[in-house]
Amino acid sequence: MIIVGELINSSRKAVASAIETRDEDAIRKLAKDQAENGAHYIDVNAGSFKTGEPEHLRWLVEKVQEAVDLPCCIDSPNPRAIEAGLMVHRGAAMINSVSLEKRRHEDLIPLVAGTDFKVIALCMSDSGMPRTADDRIRTAEALLNLLTKHRVKMDHIYVDPLVQPVAADQTFGREFLAAIEKIMSHFEGIHTICGLSNVSFGLPLRKFLNQTFMAMAIAKGLDAAILDPLDKRMMANVLAAEALAGRDRFCMNFLRSYREKRLQL
Amino acid sequence: MIIVGELINSSRKAVASAIETRDEDAIRKLAKDQAENGAHYIDVNAGSFKTGEPEHLRWLVEKVQEAVDLPCCIDSPNPRAIEAGLMVHRGAAMINSVSLEKRRHEDLIPLVAGTDFKVIALCMSDSGMPRTADDRIRTAEALLNLLTKHRVKMDHIYVDPLVQPVAADQTFGREFLAAIEKIMSHFEGIHTICGLSNVSFGLPLRKFLNQTFMAMAIAKGLDAAILDPLDKRMMANVLAAEALAGRDRFCMNFLRSYREKRLQL
Numbered sequence: 001m002i003i004v005g006e007l008i009n010s011s012r013k014a015v016a017s018a019i020e021t022r023d024e025d026a027i028r029k030l031a032k033d034q035a036e037n038g039a040h041y042i043d044v045n046a047g048s049f050k051t052g053e054p055e056h057l058r059w060l061v062e063k064v065q066e067a068v069d070l071p072c073c074i075d076s077p078n079p080r081a082i083e084a085g086l087m088v089h090r091g092a093a094m095i096n097s098v099s100l101e102k103r104r105h106e107d108l109i110p111l112v113a114g115t116d117f118k119v120i121a122l123c124m125s126d127s128g129m130p131r132t133a134d135d136r137i138r139t140a141e142a143l144l145n146l147l148t149k150h151r152v153k154m155d156h157i158y159v160d161p162l163v164q165p166v167a168a169d170q171t172f173g174r175e176f177l178a179a180i181e182k183i184m185s186h187f188e189g190i191h192t193i194c195g196l197s198n199v200s201f202g203l204p205l206r207k208f209l210n211q212t213f214m215a216m217a218i219a220k221g222l223d224a225a226i227l228d229p230l231d232k233r234m235m236a237n238v239l240a241a242e243a244l245a246g247r248d249r250f251c252m253n254f255l256r257s258y259r260e261k262r263l264q265l
Numbered sequence: 266m267i268i269v270g271e272l273i274n275s276s277r278k279a280v281a282s283a284i285e286t287r288d289e290d291a292i293r294k295l296a297k298d299q300a301e302n303g304a305h306y307i308d309v310n311a312g313s314f315k316t317g318e319p320e321h322l323r324w325l326v327e328k329v330q331e332a333v334d335l336p337c338c339i340d341s342p343n344p345r346a347i348e349a350g351l352m353v354h355r356g357a358a359m360i361n362s363v364s365l366e367k368r369r370h371e372d373l374i375p376l377v378a379g380t381d382f383k384v385i386a387l388c389m390s391d392s393g394m395p396r397t398a399d400d401r402i403r404t405a406e407a408l409l410n411l412l413t414k415h416r417v418k419m420d421h422i423y424v425d426p427l428v429q430p431v432a433a434d435q436t437f438g439r440e441f442l443a444a445i446e447k448i449m450s451h452f453e454g455i456h457t458i459c460g461l462s463n464v465s466f467g468l469p470l471r472k473f474l475n476q477t478f479m480a481m482a483i484a485k486g487l488d489a490a491i492l493d494p495l496d497k498r499m500m501a502n503v504l505a506a507e508a509l510a511g512r513d514r515f516c517m518n519f520l521r522s523y524r525e526k527r528l529q530l
Contacts, residue, residue, distance in 0.1 A: 166509055167516055174511035177484055199509065203516060204523050208530055212505040215477045216484035219442055240477040244431055244464065246439035251432055251468060258469050265473055 001238055001247070002158075002224035004041040004073045004094065005034030006195060008060060010048040019046055019056050027060060028067035035068040037229040041094050041118075042068065044085065045075040054084035061085045061093075073120075073226070079107035086111065094118035096226075097160060098147070100125035100139050105146060113150035120193055121147060122160045123179070129162065131169070133178035136161045140183050144190070158193040158224055159183050163213075167202035173213065177220045184221035193224035210234065215241040223247075232264035239263065266503055266512070267306070267423075267489035269338045269359065270299030271460060273325060274310040284311055284321050292325060293332035300333040302494040306359050306383075307333065309350065310340040319349035326350045326358075338385075338491070344372035351376065359383035361491075362425060363412070365390035365404050370411060378415035385458060386412060387425045388444070394427065396434070398443035401426045405448055409455070423458040423489055424448050428478075432467035438478065442485045449486035458489035475499065480506040488512075497529035504528065 007030050010016040018026035031042050042064045046056035061072050074085040075096035086093060097120035098108045112119050121143040123136040130136045140159045147157055161179040164172040180192050200209035211234050218241035227234055243254040257263050272295050275281040283291035296307050307329045311321035326337050339350040340361035362385035363373045377384050386408040388401040395401045405424045412422055426444040429437040445457050465474035476499050483506035492499055508519040522528050
């Protein structure tokens with residue numbers, strides 16, 4: 001399971017303040033904590049800043065990569081900010097995200113064409129948010145065609161089927177899960193990724209619901225996730241689900257984590 | 266989700282002793298506790314007794330049905346014991362289980378032919394335990410043909426694909442889950458059921474693994490389970506997974522359970 005640590009996001013008050021005051025230590029600590037708890041990528045997002053986002057993102061990439069030897073997941077609605085982050089990034093970054101919205105992919109395809117960047121392909125188009133599994137497959141297929149035509153390798157594409165809250169429509173979880181399974185079985189070499197906390201929006205016990213949904217998504221083939229690696233129970237669920245899904249040889253990862261007392265329930 | 270409460274089983278020492286001493290109160294309490302915590306069927310099993318099993322099972326059925334207004338799941342390797350339990354059972358019992366082993370189905374088919382009993386169809390044949398999803402589908406299909414030929418309705422058949430431990434072979438969980446999905450999508454009206462605790466045999470944190478596996482199996486379509494209804498976290502996982510899988514209209518069951526403080530994590 002590829003884990004993208006989600007904590008360095010300016011929608012979190014402490015992070016916004018650390019960005020504003022250029023508090024390097026705070027950002028470095030968040031990067032290190034996530035790396036030590038299993039992150040493979042560190043997401044950086046300064047999207048809540050109306051001005052200066054490109055500079056903020058560049059600074060975040062620098063500070064994160066000074067602290068840890070990991071690539072970033074550069075996360076912005078603004079292509080100029082993504083570009084600024086990429087300018088200082090070492091190694092192959094992950095881009096969060098290209099979608100089928102015309103403006104969005106016209107801006108971003110030139111940045112990723114022919115590169116070794118990992119690309120999150122979000123199942124969103126100009127006709128709006130997807131509702132059914134079929135909506136998602138159609139958008140995913142169009143995005144894959146577009147990306148591979150521009151020499152992005154299949155194995156570098158992470159489709160995000162876009163989770164929507166089950167409290168808004170009880171079919172939303174099921175359709176999302178069906179999309180994961182279809183995408184993983186139809187497109188050889190592809191990955192799926194998501195930030196799944198939206199699924200529990202409007203319900204109580206959100207952390208518990210998110211943890212449960214993670215196990216369900218792994219059963220359907222999800223192989224990457226944007227999450228909080230410091231959420232011990234979530235990480236334990238990921239490890240357990242991977243062992244149960246046959247993705248952990250001899251359950252070695254699960255057993256080692258248990259022995260090292262990293263499985264905290 | 267159809268819940269079969271598994272606690273009245275003579276492999277548990279306290280239950281064996283209650284059966285031997287004819288401790289009605291102990292059996293009644295176990296039946297009531299399970300009913301109050303969500304069981305739809307009460308499993309009765311006296312299989313550890315080498316002699317007197319038929320009488321024990323008959324007594325258990327009587328005591329359970331004096332205590333609660335629920336059907337029993339009559340669980341025995343011995344067709345004579347199942348018959349004895351059925352003699353005193355009120356309503357449509359569940360039979361645990363018919364398999365494709367010749368001796369087994371020759372003995373049991375006459376008992377269930379043309380009845381309204383629910384029948385657990387265990388994916389086991391004379392060639393042994395299943396390993397792959399395809400092994401399970403083949404056995405399930407043969408069992409369904411046999412049962413429906415003998416006028417057991419599809420909707421009364423609960424296929425148990427038979428969980429095996431992932432510690433023995435890492436593919437065992439994945440193949441089981443794939444079987445659930447295939448059976449549920451290939452055979453209209455059918456149910457799937459299992460006692461899933463075997464999956465974690467040989468590993469630490471078994472309860473946690475079983476709870477996680479339950480959510481994964483529900484994502485694949487499992488709609489019945491043999492479990493301990495007093496395991497609060499397991500029951501919470503079932504409720505959460507059902508809401509997330511779109512099987513709980515407006516999440517009402519989840520929300521009501523939350524308000525009634527029955528979701529204990």
